[in-house]
Amino acid sequence: MADNEVHLNGQNLAFVEGLYADYLEDPASVPEDWQAWFRAMDGEGVAATELRGPSFPRRSIFAGSGAQSMDVAALQDRLDQLVRAYRVRGHMMADLDPLGLSRPPTPELDYRHYGFTEADLERQFSARTLSAPEEVLTLRDIIARLKQTYCASIGVQFMHIDDREVKDWLQGRMESTLNLRPMSRQQQVRVLTKLTDAEIFEQFVHKKFLGAKRFSLEGGETLIPLVDQALEIAGEQGADEAIIAMAHRGRLNVLANIIGKSPAQIFREFADQDPELHFGGGDVKYHMGYSSDHVTTSGQPLHLSLCFNPSHLEFVDPVLLGRVRAKQDRRGDAERRRVVPILIHGDAAFAGQGIVMETLNLSELAGYRVGGTIHIIVNNQIGFTTPPESARSCAYATDVAKMLQVPIFHVNGEHPEAAAQVIRLAMEFRAAFQKDVIIDMWCYRKFGHNEGDDPAFTQPLMYATIRARQTVREAYLDNLLKLGGVTRDEAEEIAVRRRQVLDEALSQATQRGYALERSSGAGVWSAYVGGPDADVPEAATAVAADRLVRLMEAVTTVPSTFTPHAKIERLLESRREMAAGTRPFDWGGAEALAMATLLDDGVRIRLSGQDSGR
Known part of the structure; x- marks a missing residue:
């Protein structure tokens, strides 16, 4: 390995830290090229500012600032768990009941549940997990935002939704406003x-x-x-x-x-x-x-x-x-x-x-x-x-x-x-x-x-x-x-x-002579009377024979680009025979004609149900 050619990243960092721990215990326990690289990190070869890797002081990475760095990552992970708990369970502690019914405490919403102590409340954390305008907030402020968003007068259940886009949309709308936009x-x-x-x-x-x-x-x-x-x-x-x-x-x-x-x-x-x-x-x-x-x-x-x-x-x-x-x-x-x-x-x-x-x-x-x-x-x-x-x-x-x-x-x-x-x-x-x-x-x-x-x-x-x-x-x-x-x-x-x-x-x-209002029967319902009425004549439902023949021929006409299934072709042929008068009408043929006459009159038809597609 040539001098200073190590590129530290998330994939090799743990490996390099392990080697460095061994080097601090016994420099001879690591390969010579790594010994040279670690010496350079300590300023014995190349200046620390010229290195491509991080600059470590001469001490164990398991103590001091190194441990501090690892502790911060662990604490941030615990904070993320707390944030998720509020999103999932915040509704369980929300102030929903006007009658003031007390709700049992939810341990997952207590910061102590995640190993935090009162001393951590003023510690600063990254707020990027939250849809908040600030990038860094204290633990106390983060908890206050979460309580206002998910445990005030609004409780929300949305973490059961699988669609990530939907959840992100909801989180953004709620957390950025603390779930309460001011009213004029x-x-x-x-x-x-x-x-x-x-x-x-x-x-x-x-x-x-x-x-x-x-x-x-x-x-x-x-x-x-x-x-x-x-x-x-x-x-x-x-x-x-x-x-x-x-x-x-x-x-x-x-x-x-x-x-x-x-x-x-x-x-x-x-x-x-x-x-x-x-x-x-x-x-x-x-x-x-x-x-x-x-x-x-x-x-x-x-x-x-x-x-x-x-x-x-x-x-x-x-x-x-x-x-x-x-x-x-x-x-x-x-x-x-x-x-x-x-x-x-x-x-x-x-x-x-x-x-x-x-x-x-x-x-x-x-x-x-x-x-x-x-x-x-x-x-x-x-x-x-x-x-x-x-x-x-x-x-x-x-x-x-x-x-x-x-x-x-x-x-x-x-x-x-x-x-x-x-x-x-x-x-x-x-x-x-x-x-x-x-x-x-x-x-x-x-x-x-x-x-x-x-x-x-x-x-x-x-x-x-x-x-x-x-x-x-x-x-x-x-x-x-x-x-x-x-x-x-x-x-x-x-x-x-x-x-x-x-x-x-x-x-x-x-007052006498009050003018009656009749709004519900307006629009397409204006002619509707309702209830039994002997004065309303029966609707004319008869259809001319030549029109029935024309419609049956239309419903049995297949586009030239389409080849029907053999059974469907036989069905269509039987319907054509009905139109020609050589076969008696069956129920299916009559039903097809009934719908055809409605469509021909401009009346919409909606078919629904498990077998309507057939």
């Missing part, structure tokens, strides 16, 4: 306004229609600003329609404060007036759907629809997605950006209804894909009277959704700005990857399953805590007052205006 005063006032709308609507209905079933949203009012933010972002992203489906919990509030249904019409439904609006079905008010036109604050028009829903929880899920897919296909929306589906679930139903899993399973199939659904679980931590520990065998109501390898955001429903962060992340994720997103909004149910139930019979401790709590709006207002973002007079003015709107609507609803 205008945005904060909008959130406060939506919370006020939600709270006062429930209080007004409770007072004016005492004892009536309404399936109150109280305790989960953050749903209203959450969905409002989703629509605002959808508009920013170029969508022109959003379709929402949900069960009965909070439906009246969503109809009034998101979809834009007149409160006067809702109040008339409490009095069981205007049955003709129910299309002959006589359905209850908290099953009703509605459609309207909405304009976002950025000026983007959005057509909004809330699907009708039965009492059968979650049965509306595939209906919503089919409706969205049909609209996307009709518009030629191949990128699936113009129509946004939002599914609102209950925690007990999401974990307990098999149709949820079946619907999730369709999300990535070519024939059913809608470009990602925003799933929002209104997690009031109870199903009728059943607590979670008696209702499911997993930690979260959302665990079934891990089958999709999509992010699951758990958020404290008493922190509306955290909810705003989560919905923006969710909407950006959908736009980037065209996949579903799950939002698990932890809240509580202020009253019983319906307003006639007393929940204190079955959950006395839980409801003692609930009765002692501020409302979500009051808690958020207190926070804004501390920040100086709004004054109490401004907040009260928002509330007064909303009460006036509802008072006027109630007065209008009780």
Whole structure:
């Protein structure tokens, strides 16, 4: 080996260090060319600054600065394990429950678990593992960033995702912002306004229609600003329609404060007036759907629809997605950006209804894909009277959704700005990857399953805590007052205006000659009557014989560049004979003609199912 020709790198460093350790013990124990090289390192031959390898002082590499270098690498590795633990398990320590339920400690999130001591807290480490603006941070600062990102009011499950690009995208978005982007005063006032709308609507209905079933949203009012933010972002992203489906919990509030249904019409439904609006079905008010036109604050028009829903929880899920897919296909929306589906679930139903899993399973199939659904679980931590520990065998109501390898955001429903962060992340994720997103909004149910139930019979401790709590709006207002973002007079003015709107609507609803609204039957449904009606004539379904012959000849014509299978050729020939009148029609031939006549009339046909391809 010629002098000074050793190039140290990661592959040979351990070998060279071993030789050097032997050299320090006994120089004669290593080959002469290595003796010369080590002497040169010590300055006995060539100056250290001229060497291609590192410059070592004359001491053992297992002590002093050499050991220090190895210790730093080991400590950095332990730090990386700690960072990963927060990404994997941080949600287990997140502050999610508005009722303050304590969660058991997670040892993997304690820095001592990795051999660190209190003395290490001020030691500096490389922060490149984190998506942080600083390159170097103390251990104390790194832990603080991790806690804020993964253990504050937002807990995230995303490390089960195999796609590295997806995980990197999520880490970058969350860790660079500490998972909470600041809101402008205008945005904060909008959130406060939506919370006020939600709270006062429930209080007004409770007072004016005492004892009536309404399936109150109280305790989960953050749903209203959450969905409002989703629509605002959808508009920013170029969508022109959003379709929402949900069960009965909070439906009246969503109809009034998101979809834009007149409160006067809702109040008339409490009095069981205007049955003709129910299309002959006589359905209850908290099953009703509605459609309207909405304009976002950025000026983007959005057509909004809330699907009708039965009492059968979650049965509306595939209906919503089919409706969205049909609209996307009709518009030629191949990128699936113009129509946004939002599914609102209950925690007990999401974990307990098999149709949820079946619907999730369709999300990535070519024939059913809608470009990602925003799933929002209104997690009031109870199903009728059943607590979670008696209702499911997993930690979260959302665990079934891990089958999709999509992010699951758990958020404290008493922190509306955290909810705003989560919905923006969710909407950006959908736009980037065209996949579903799950939002698990932890809240509580202020009253019983319906307003006639007393929940204190079955959950006395839980409801003692609930009765002692501020409302979500009051808690958020207190926070804004501390920040100086709004004054109490401004907040009260928002509330007064909303009460006036509802008072006027109630007065209008009780007047004679109230003008009925019928929005749900607009557009392609404008001719739909619904229910039995003897005055509606039967539709003409007969088709002229010459047209049937022409269509059968068309469906049995094979392109010249295509050679069908022998069995298919025999089938086609039999169909040609049917067209010629030499063979009676069979069921398959009649079915083919039925679909051909529909297509010829410009009616779309969709075939789905396991054998539809054949």
